[in-house]
Amino acid sequence: MSQITYLKSILCSDFLRDTYDSLASNPVTEHEKFVYGTSGFRMHNEKLDIPLFATCLITLLRSIYCNEFIGIMITASHNPPQDNGFKTVEPKGEMLPQSWEKYVTSIANSVKKGKFDEFIANFLNVATEALKETTVEGKELKIIIGRDTRQSSERFSSFCTKFFNNILTATHEKIKFIDYGVVTTPQLHFIVRKHTIKQQTDKFDILNEYFNEFFQPFLEVMSNLKSSRFKKLYIDCANGVGAVQLEKLKEIYSKKTKQIEIELINTDYDDYSKLNVDCGADFVKTNQRLPANVNETLAMDGENLFCSLDGDADRIIFYALDANANFCLLDGDRMATLIGEYFMEKTPKSFWNDLKLGIVQTAYANGNSTSYITDELKLDVKCAKTGVKNLHHDAVENFDVGIYFEANGHGTVVFNDLFMNKLKESNLPELSLFVSLINQAVGDAITDMFVIIAILLNLDIDAKTWFSKYKDLPNRLVKCVVPDRSQFETFDYERRLAKPAGLQDAINHIVSVNNALHKTRSFVRASGTEDVVRIYAESHSVESVEVVVQDVLKAIKAATA
Known part of the structure; x- marks a missing residue:
């Protein structure tokens, strides 16, 4: 069975169709734009059902591609209690390759009410591109999940279990699914790596x-x-x-x-x-x-x-x-x-x-x-x-x-x-x-x-x-709400702005007039999850930092007016 034929058998299952219809009908996420960033998906837990669906599908593709265990960690790290999130873990404990982030983002954003056929077509296009020169034939899909202690984490964990068990039922293919329950994020990375190195499909005693x-x-x-x-x-x-x-x-x-x-x-x-x-x-x-x-x-x-x-x-x-x-x-x-x-x-x-x-x-x-x-x-x-x-x-x-x-x-x-x-x-x-x-x-x-x-x-x-080894320069990190964070494009490792036009010149001028001791710098970087930009400034004194921050705030507002 080719990988595309195999995936079609999954996509045609009643479970997947019913799940899709339920998710696409949720008014909470009807107009939501999802982005899988360096930390995966992360937002209020009530908006995360579609991102989890997409994460399960990309994990499936990634397991086919790597022919190894792939992990899903359910966590929102340092975010407040009402948030949650998901990220995939690679066979050697790495994070999802950046080149695959666009695939999972595309899958999540193609879930629309009454558009199931379009979703299927988009997913198969993504799969065809992602799985070049890969065959699923003779492979056992291997998935590991873990979660943090958030109230919503157990619900998301249950969805993963149901998702992969129903794929097993629908396709009659081998799927090895291991739920490690409540673990730290690094422990999940470690245990996925350990499964890969030892080529073990049975559950480890993670504590030992x-x-x-x-x-x-x-x-x-x-x-x-x-x-x-x-x-x-x-x-x-x-x-x-x-x-x-x-x-x-x-x-x-x-x-x-x-x-x-x-x-x-x-x-x-x-x-x-x-x-x-x-x-x-x-x-x-x-x-x-x-x-x-x-x-x-x-x-x-x-x-x-x-x-x-x-x-x-x-x-x-x-x-x-x-x-x-x-x-x-x-x-x-x-x-x-x-x-x-x-x-x-x-x-x-x-x-x-x-x-x-x-x-x-x-x-x-x-x-x-x-x-x-x-x-x-x-x-x-x-x-x-x-x-x-x-x-x-x-x-x-x-x-x-x-x-x-x-x-x-x-x-x-x-x-x-x-x-x-x-x-x-x-x-x-x-x-x-x-x-x-x-x-x-x-x-x-x-x-x-x-x-x-x-x-x-x-x-x-x-x-x-x-x-006492060294003394930090006074600094501040400030958020600024903007109409559209996508207007802000950086280069030089996010230390300088290419867009909006003219804003970097304004920041350069602000820094130069507050740089008597050659210790001042400032940069602006867009958030990956919300329509804000973050302003970082440091200088020789607290007073100088405050002047720089306020002037950069004014420059941003002028550039986005």
Whole structure:
């Protein structure tokens, strides 16, 4: 059976027709325009039935194309409780290739009331283009799903189960479908990768697989310590899925070591309304203040270490208060620089003679962090477009050891075979153990936490010393509502505007008249999900930043009037 004939047998099923008619008749999404971006689909949960339908179909196509397990993660990460979303996970734990984003977007937007035949024609056109030189014959479709703790996630998970079971009934083809239930986003990426590497079609014990892979090396790091400068680690779990997994981790940890006591904060994942509310990595980063239920006095004590995960545990932010109760934000930029410093500290200079170690940032990275990397650490820096998919790609393409983090705390480190082979040949057991802590597949709050704690303990520095490595330039990130975000087109890694005409010249002028110390920059970038643009500005003073922001706001309004 050819792939198109196979797909036609699916499309002709009563289940698919009935599902289509039900979705197309929903007045909530009648005029909605859907876009699958770098984070997949993400919006209010009441608008997501059509995007999930499209996600299931693209997952089906992707499984045919790859002949491997493909995952669907149901989550909206740091978004508010009423939102949700979906993204697909590739066989090796990667995200959906950018070239396929247009396919799933097209499928979602072709669901229209009374247009089933047109939908079928569009889907088959998409499938024909996407599945070039691929045959479904003799293949077993393999799908994995997981979800976060949102109230709507179980409903969407049930739809996926029903969808794939009905395809099995309609086509009599083999479909291996595994539901891992409540997991963090990085865990789903990890387990899809594990299924691919081991070629296993039976369900893994995810707790054993994930924690043995990354937690055992961390316990070994802890066991090698004679003492620890930290007495207690406080983890803000954002009232999300991270709490579910960290409760299990804490139970194991407490039986293995007493080096650092762990206290979990904001763990009420059963109260759906609390997810990411006044807590979590995004709240801390955006507001630059302590999350709910964190004591100021404890945060000023250098013997305590504080961090916050986001709702699906793929981002992490560290922080502290100094002696004057000033907030010290230890974000993705600072994690990247700390990891870079550790690599340089723990290896002889000659180790890097035929290897490239570097850091990938986005335009949102603070200018002083970039200067610190190039001037103090003497490492290469690359700028990538926003979205970890883009950073991951640039880290792999440009470096043997690529450290990448968005300022929001989402990132990891990737190693190529050249580095791994040289590490095996070298007598660097401490570095080898450190490398084994890292989840290379995707940014992972839990494993990133292991990494940062290991570095701080090994270098014997506290959070305030880490913060003092460089001083961030004052900066602001501001939203501006616009009539049509598609008018805004960027280039130079989103640092400059091609359209609207004349706006970049206006921004250049605003920057130039506020750039006495050559520290000022500003850029404008459209949101991927709503009709707003985001203005980023940084300068030598808070006052200068405010002037730049207000002037850029005026320029945007003039350009879009």
